[in-house]
Amino acid sequence: METTIQAQENHKTLKEKSTEMMPNKNDLEGQVVIEEDAKEVEVVDYAKRAQWLRATILGANDGLLSTASLMMGVGAVRKDAKTMILTGIAGLVAGACSMAIGEFVSVYSQYDIENSQLKRQIKAGGVAKVELEARRKHLPNPFKAALASAFAFAVGALVPLLAAGFVRAYLVRLGVVVGAVSLALLVFGSVGAVLGRAPLVKSLLRVLIGGWLAMGITFGITKSIGFVEL
Numbered sequence: 375m376e377t378t379i380q381a382q383e384n385h386k387t388l389k390e391k392s393t394e395m396m397p398n399k400n401d402l403e404g405q406v407v408i409e410e411d412a413k414e415v416e417v418v419d420y421a422k423r424a425q426w427l428r429a430t431i432l433g434a435n436d437g438l439l440s441t442a443s444l445m446m447g448v449g450a451v452r453k454d455a456k457t458m459i460l461t462g463i464a465g466l467v468a469g470a471c472s473m474a475i476g477e478f479v480s481v482y483s484q485y486d487i488e489n490s491q492l493k494r495q496i497k498a499g500g501v502a503k504v505e506l507e508a509r510r511k512h513l514p515n516p517f518k519a520a521l522a523s524a525f526a527f528a529v530g531a532l533v534p535l536l537a538a539g540f541v542r543a544y545l546v547r548l549g550v551v552v553g554a555v556s557l558a559l560l561v562f563g564s565v566g567a568v569l570g571r572a573p574l575v576k577s578l579l580r581v582l583i584g585g586w587l588a589m590g591i592t593f594g595i596t597k598s599i600g601f602v603e604l
Contacts, residue, residue, distance in 0.1 A: 433524075446548065466535065560578055
């Protein structure tokens with residue numbers, strides 16, 4: 375009898391220990407929530423990069439394609455390298471100035487709007503001093519935006535200029551310009567896709583096909599007009 379009672383007590387003790395060793399359901403749920411919260415904290419908001427990324431990639435692509443298209447258009451009717459290169463230089467200078475002025479005007483408008491909003495909130499007393507200083511530091515800078523846009527345009531425009539500057543043969547020069555521009559488009563598209571966490575293949579195809587269309591349309595139309603006596 376005593377042996378039976380002792381066995382039951384031992385069994386009960388083992389059961390209690392095993393129960394204590396088993397993880398609590400609430401603890402498991404809490405752990406899952408903590409892990410999910412930790413994962414959420416690690417999420418990076420890539421949308422914050424959108425403004426400067428758009429301006430940089432747009433400026434470089436615009437400089438690359440507009441200058442290359444101008445050079446291809448002139449190259450459709452003039453075969454000498456000097457005319458083609460001078461056209462590219464004119465396109466670089468004019469385009470960089472245009473991009474700088476356009477970016478300056480647009481960003482200055484944004485600056486005026488945000489600054490006016492801050493002044494209204496100050497009068498209403500709805501902004502603390504610390505918060506006010508933080509907001510003023512984050513106001514857009516029109517001068518920096520203009521310089522960055524002009525620089526990005528110039529970098530893109532240099533690609534077809536350098537490609538055409540060392541080739542004398544007409545058909546080879548056209549092919550080298552198209553090849554260099556295509557390679558640069560792939561680089562710019564890759565950088566934009568990686569920084570913005572966008573699908574790589576779609577981004578590359580988008581910029582590459584768009585670039586080919588721009589150069590092809592400009593070359594074709596100029597070539598057609600060249601046959602007409604003006």
